[in-house]
Amino acid sequence: MDADEDYWDSFPSDGIDLTDEPDGPVPTPATPPATQPRPLPPIQAVSPPTPSESADLKTRPYYNQILDTLKRVFGLPTFRPKQLDAICAAMDGRDVFVLFPTGSGKSLTFQLPAVCQKGVTIVVSPLLSLMRDQVQALQKIGVHCALINGDMKESERTKVKTQLRSRDKPNLLYVTPEQLQMSGYMQSTLQWLYEHGQLMRFVIDEAHCISDWGRRFRDSYTHLTELRKSYPKVPISALTATANAEVVHDIISRLDIPNCVRLKLSFNRTNLDYEVRPKKSHKACVDEIAALIQTRFPTHTGIIYCHSRDKCEEVAKELRERYKLNAKHFHAGLADCDKRRVQREWSEGEVLIIVATVAFGMGIDKADVRYVIHHTLPATLANYYQETGRAGRDGRPAHCVLFYSYGDVTSRLEMIRKDEKPEEERRWMEEDFWSVVRYCSNDVRCRRQQVLDFFGEKFDPALCRDLCDNCRDKTPVSSEDYTEDAIRAVALFENLSTTGTPITKSHLVSALRGSKLRTMVDKGFVNVDGYGSCKHLTQQLAERLIDEMLFQGVLTTVQQKTYQDYTSSYLKASYPRVRMKR
Ligand SMILES: Nc1ncnc2c1ncn2[C@@H]1O[C@H](COP(=O)(O)OP(=O)(O)OP(=O)(O)O)[C@@H](O)[C@H]1O
Numbered sequence: 001m002d003a004d005e006d007y008w009d010s011f012p013s014d015g016i017d018l019t020d021e022p023d024g025p026v027p028t029p030a031t032p033p034a035t036q037p038r039p040l041p042p043i044q045a046v047s048p049p050t051p052s053e054s055a056d057l058k059t060r061p062y063y064n065q066i067l068d069t070l071k072r073v074f075g076l077p078t079f080r081p082k083q084l085d086a087i088c089a090a091m092d093g094r095d096v097f098v099l100f101p102t103g104s105g106k107s108l109t110f111q112l113p114a115v116c117q118k119g120v121t122i123v124v125s126p127l128l129s130l131m132r133d134q135v136q137a138l139q140k141i142g143v144h145c146a147l148i149n150g151d152m153k154e155s156e157r158t159k160v161k162t163q164l165r166s167r168d169k170p171n172l173l174y175v176t177p178e179q180l181q182m183s184g185y186m187q188s189t190l191q192w193l194y195e196h197g198q199l200m201r202f203v204i205d206e207a208h209c210i211s212d213w214g215r216r217f218r219d220s221y222t223h224l225t226e227l228r229k230s231y232p233k234v235p236i237s238a239l240t241a242t243a244n245a246e247v248v249h250d251i252i253s254r255l256d257i258p259n260c261v262r263l264k265l266s267f268n269r270t271n272l273d274y275e276v277r278p279k280k281s282h283k284a285c286v287d288e289i290a291a292l293i294q295t296r297f298p299t300h301t302g303i304i305y306c307h308s309r310d311k312c313e314e315v316a317k318e319l320r321e322r323y324k325l326n327a328k329h330f331h332a333g334l335a336d337c338d339k340r341r342v343q344r345e346w347s348e349g350e351v352l353i354i355v356a357t358v359a360f361g362m363g364i365d366k367a368d369v370r371y372v373i374h375h376t377l378p379a380t381l382a383n384y385y386q387e388t389g390r391a392g393r394d395g396r397p398a399h400c401v402l403f404y405s406y407g408d409v410t411s412r413l414e415m416i417r418k419d420e421k422p423e424e425e426r427r428w429m430e431e432d433f434w435s436v437v438r439y440c441s442n443d444v445r446c447r448r449q450q451v452l453d454f455f456g457e458k459f460d461p462a463l464c465r466d467l468c469d470n471c472r473d474k475t476p477v478s479s480e481d482y483t484e485d486a487i488r489a490v491a492l493f494e495n496l497s498t499t500g501t502p503i504t505k506s507h508l509v510s511a512l513r514g515s516k517l518r519t520m521v522d523k524g525f526v527n528v529d530g531y532g533s534c535k536h537l538t539q540q541l542a543e544r545l546i547d548e549m550l551f552q553g554v555l556t557t558v559q560q561k562t563y564q565d566y567t568s569s570y571l572k573a574s575y576p577r578v579r580m581k582r
Pocket residue numbers: 076077078079080083100101102103104105106107108241365367393
C-alpha cells in the first residue's frame with residue numbers, strides 16, 4: 001500500500017508545496033501524550049479581551065476607515081465574530097494572539113489593518129501554496145502585496161527587495177520562515193524598513209509551529225523568537241487554528257508577547273453534521289457513498305478522503321464508471337500541472353467530487369463544499385477536525401461522514417508499527433490514532449462534544465441540535481457490565497491458543513458463541529475448555545465485546561502472512577501476566 005500521508009516527516013527546507021501532507025502542520029491534540037513526560041508549564045488559558053478592547057470599538061477614530069476598507073477593498077458587508085476586535089487591536093499597535101478555527105476569517109484580521117496603515121506588514125507563513133493563493137487573491141482585489149520564497153529566481157527576489165526600499169512598497173510581504181532566516185539581504189532590508197519606521201507588523205501564521213509542544217515543531221520557526229529583540233517596536237500577531245493551552249502559553253512566551261490581546265473563538269462548527277457509519281466492505285462503502293451523493297448531493301461539491309493513492313484512483317474510477325458520477329482523484333503522485341488542473345476544475349465546479357489523500361486541502365478555500373466523506377480513517381481527531389473543516393465554509397449546512405471498520409484500524413496500526421520513525425514518535429502516532437478509534441466506537445456521546453473535548457473545549461451536547469448521529473439516536477441508553485464475559489473471553493482465548501493455531505477475531509467470537517462451523521471443528525477449537533461460554537451473547541454483542549477489549553488494550557492484533565502472501569490479522573494477549581516463583 002502506498003500510504004500517502006506521512007504526518008511526521010520533517011518539513012522541506014523552504015516552505016511546503018503540494019505533497020501529500022495534511023493541510024498545514026499537524027494540529028496539536030488537547031493533551032500531551034502520556035508517553036512524553038515533560039513538566040507542564042502553568043496553563044494560561046486564552047482570556048477574553050479586556051473591557052477596553054471589547055467595548056465601544058465603533059468609537060475608535062479609524063472605525064469608519066476600516067469599515068470602508070472592509071466594503072470597498074475586500075467587498076465584505078460585515079465583520080465576522082471577533083474580527084473587529086482583532087483588527088482594532090492591530091490598528092492600536094498591540095500584539096495580538098488569534099486562536100480561531102479554520103475558515104473563520106483569520107486572514108482579514110491582519111490584511112485589513114495592513115491595507116489601512118502605511119508601511120509593510122511581514123507575514124510569515126509555512127505553506128507555499130497558501131501564500132501564493134493569498135497573494136493572488138489580494139492582488140485580484142487590488143491590494144499591493146508581494147511574496148518571497150525559495151522557489152523564486154534570485155532576480156525576482158532582488159526585485160521585491162528593491163521594491164521594499166522604494167516608495168512603491170507593498171502593504172504586505174509574504175515570506176517563508178526560511179527566507180527570513182537565511183537571507184542576509186532580507187535581514188538588511190528589514191533593518192532598513194525598521195530604521196525608516198516602515199515595518200508595521202510581523203504576522204506569524206500557523207504560529208503553533210513555533211512551539212515544541214506541537215508535534216511538528218518546525219526548526220526554521222525557532223529564530224522567530226528573535227523578532228522581538230531585533231525589532232522591539234514592531235508589534236507581532238500570532239495566528240493559529242490549532243493550539244491547546246500549553247501551546248498558546250509556549251507561543252506567547254517564545255514570541256515574547258505577554259501583553260498581547262488574546263482572542264479566541266469556539267471551535268464548534270455549528271453547521272456541520274457529524275456521522276460515523278460502519279464500513280462493511282470496500283464495495284459496500286463505495287455503494288453507500290454513491291447512494292448518499294446521488295440522493296442528497298447530486299449537484300453539490302464534495303471531498304472524499306482515502307488513505308492511499310491507489311484507493312483514491314480506485315474509488316474515483318468506481319464512482320465514475322459504476323455510478324456515472326463526476327469524480328476525479330487527487331494525490332501527490334500527480335504531476336504538478338495535473339494537480340493544478342484537477343484543483344481548478346473542482347474549484348470552478350467542472351468536477352463535483354474530488355477523491356483525495358490528505359495532500360488535498362492546502363490553501364483550499366472553496367466556500368460551498370457540502371460534504372466531506374472519509375472512506376478511510378484519519379490519522380488523528382485533530383486532523384479529522386481540520387479535514388471536515390473544509391466543508392460548509394459558507395456557513396450553510398454540510399455533512400461529514402466517517403466510515404469505520406476494525407480492519408482499517410488494524411492496517412493503520414500495522415503501518416504505524418512498521419514506520420521507521422523513532423519509537424517515541426510511533427507511540428505518539430498510535431496514541432493520536434486511538435483518539436480516532438475511540439471517537440468512532442463511542443456510539444453514545446455527542447460527536448461534536450467528543451471533537452471539541454479533544455481541543456479542550458467544553459461543550460454542552462444540548463447545543464448540538466441533533467446535528468450528529470449519536471444525538472439523533474433516541475434509543476434509550478442502558479449500560480451493562482460485561483466484565484464476566486470479558487473474563488470468559490480471556491480464558492477461552494488462552495485455551496484456544498494452546499492449540500497452536502493463530503486466532504482471529506472472528507474465531508474468538510464464534511468460539512464464545514459455541515459455533516458449529518466446519519472450520520471451528522477442523523481446527524479442533526470445539527473441544528477446548530470454555531467453548532460456547534458466552535452463548536447468551538448475540539453475534540453483534542460478542543463482536544462489540546472483543547472490539548471493546550481491543551480498544552481497552554486487553555487484546556491487540558498482529559499481522560501475519562498466510563498463504564499466497566495474504567496477510568491476516570490475529571489476536572494477541574496484551575494483558576499483563578502474573579508470574580510468581582514458587
Ligand atoms: N467578514 C467576513 N464576511 C464574509 N466572509 C468572510 C469574512 N471574513 C473572511 N471571510 C471569508 O471566509 C473565508 C475563510 O477566511 P480565511 O481564509 O481568512 O480563514 P482562516 O481562518 O484563515 O482559515 P484557515 O485556518 O483554514 O486558513 C474566506 O473565503 C474569506 O473571504
